[in-house]
Amino acid sequence: MHNQGDVIIIGAGVVGGAIAYYLTKKGKSVIILEQDEAASGASGGNNGQISIIDRKPGLELDWAKESMELFKGYEANGEFETDLEITGGIALFYNENEIEKGKKVIKKYNDIGYNCEILIGDEIKKQEPNIDTTIVMGAAYCKEEGKLNPFSTTIGFIDQAIVKGAKLYQKTKVLNFNLENNKIKEVVTDKGSFYGETIVVATGAWTRDLMSKLELDYKIFYGRGSLMVTNPVEQCVTGPIVPGSFTIGTLYEGNWNLLGLTQHKNGTLTIGQDTRSFNNYNKGVSYDGTIGLAKHFAKHFPKLTNLDVVRVWSAITPHVEDSLPIYGYSKKYPNMFLAAGLKGAFTIAPAVGKMAADIIVGDSYDSRVNEYSPARFE
Numbered sequence: 001m002h003n004q005g006d007v008i009i010i011g012a013g014v015v016g017g018a019i020a021y022y023l024t025k026k027g028k029s030v031i032i033l034e035q036d037e038a039a040s041g042a043s044g045g046n047n048g049q050i051s052i053i054d055r056k057p058g059l060e061l062d063w064a065k066e067s068m069e070l071f072k073g074y075e076a077n078g079e080f081e082t083d084l085e086i087t088g089g090i091a092l093f094y095n096e097n098e099i100e101k102g103k104k105v106i107k108k109y110n111d112i113g114y115n116c117e118i119l120i121g122d123e124i125k126k127q128e129p130n131i132d133t134t135i136v137m138g139a140a141y142c143k144e145e146g147k148l149n150p151f152s153t154t155i156g157f158i159d160q161a162i163v164k165g166a167k168l169y170q171k172t173k174v175l176n177f178n179l180e181n182n183k184i185k186e187v188v189t190d191k192g193s194f195y196g197e198t199i200v201v202a203t204g205a206w207t208r209d210l211m212s213k214l215e216l217d218y219k220i221f222y223g224r225g226s227l228m229v230t231n232p233v234e235q236c237v238t239g240p241i242v243p244g245s246f247t248i249g250t251l252y253e254g255n256w257n258l259l260g261l262t263q264h265k266n267g268t269l270t271i272g273q274d275t276r277s278f279n280n281y282n283k284g285v286s287y288d289g290t291i292g293l294a295k296h297f298a299k300h301f302p303k304l305t306n307l308d309v310v311r312v313w314s315a316i317t318p319h320v321e322d323s324l325p326i327y328g329y330s331k332k333y334p335n336m337f338l339a340a341g342l343k344g345a346f347t348i349a350p351a352v353g354k355m356a357a358d359i360i361v362g363d364s365y366d367s368r369v370n371e372y373s374p375a376r377f378e
């Protein structure tokens, strides 16, 4: 039946896509429900950065390591292109205090085998020759970081799942759930009902609202990030650049005027990010925000002020109260599996999807995921 599958996945972002990809590989019949279009959420609106040194050592970092190998496989096997490039990446610091905090962070990563160092002043130009080092005082450099095309990666997962029989219903919004013996029996959408043995919730920033229908209150919030994209130009930026606040953990402490950017394989640059706390899923872009972004970029890269900006957009991305993902089976509704609040999900999505499929099918279970259990909010 068209509305019945082994697994119903709600949300066609990179997380839902990766889970669908691995479940169909294991022979499961999968239905993906998406309120808008595939990759229309955060997964279609981001910078494509593969970031390592804002990951918590442990499972999250292991996911990042495994994902790198899995990414290489998709292209090598001719499945889909990700444009993955490992270029090294930097996080920018503007004062001594940030640099000192950065030193502690990179030591932690070096101790577990990553190649990281603090670059001071003109040393930053070894990685980014065009950056103005009178503005940026220091940077945390990590050799293993890189970039990919987030759009082709997300669509690649979903397309491959469809090749293996998954069905994707776009413009199909999940509105509610009906229960039987505390299990989800029916997923109610604006296009009718869907039925599955397991329900996967991969709804990113929308998770808290949707879960309120089940009287659950997962403490998952969201911010709105704006980016601008330029015309393609010769290579002028080497690797991903993120604000130092990502690395030292002060992102949500009030300074929204941040610089994060990537030059992609096709030569375009995505420049961000004006990230703010927002309600009502507002994806608008503001004039002030856009001008602020452009000025901020020009200050850091004075030689690159002739770039043509062709588009500006916003996307909504989640973060969880305790900064950990919400990942695993619900205790309250035992056939519901959550995969939400995974920050910077592109770095870890392949391993996250693979592990979710292993758990759902019952092939293996890594007890370290217990730390991410939805039960902590139930």
Ligand SMILES: Cc1cc2nc3c(=O)[nH]c(=O)nc-3n(C[C@H](O)[C@H](O)[C@H](O)COP(=O)(O)OP(=O)(O)OC[C@H]3O[C@@H](n4cnc5c(N)ncnc54)[C@H](O)[C@@H]3O)c2cc1C
Binding pocket: 010, 011, 012, 013, 014, 015, 016, 033, 034, 035, 036, 037, 038, 039, 040, 041, 042, 043, 044, 045, 046, 047, 048, 049, 050, 051, 172, 173, 174, 175, 202, 203, 204, 205, 206, 207, 210, 224, 225, 226, 227, 272, 273, 314, 315, 316, 317, 339, 340, 341, 342, 343, 344, 345, 346, 347
């Ligand atoms: C400006 C910006 C820059 C970023 N840069 C990076 C970066 O460089 N690298 C990186 O790794 N990460 C980055 N991120 C974060 C990254 O984009 C997210 O971590 C990732 O996309 C989350 O994927 P997801 O599948 O969980 O969520 P989403 O991609 O948001 O997918 C969730 C989907 O669920 C759907 N949905 C929600 N509710 C319902 C419902 N009721 N019924 C049906 N469908 C529903 C939504 O429409 C959406 O498509 C950035 C984010 C922003 C905003």
